Amino acid sequence: MAALTPGQQATVRRAAESLTASHQLPLGQASHNSLCHNIGRLEIALEQMLRLVNEREGEPS
Template structure:
């Protein structure tokens, strides 16, 4: 991952953290907690896709 810029590394780290936190969400989590996590995952996915486009020259 050292070939990535500091910002790109942060994006990848945040996406991993969001996924890990989502997987650790307890079955008893409230609907509000689930909605918050879904929003967080959506943001992480959008950022990850931008990073992929940036690295591959896609649009």
């Protein structure tokens, strides 16, 4: 990750944290609100990661 800017590194960390939180969510016991919140967090992380990839490839987001 050393080749990434500090902002890009933070994006990767947040995405990893979102995925970890998702993996720890007890699906059989999670409320509808918890599941919706988790999906939203994962969507945001995915969008940010796709922007980062586009930045690294020099494409507009």
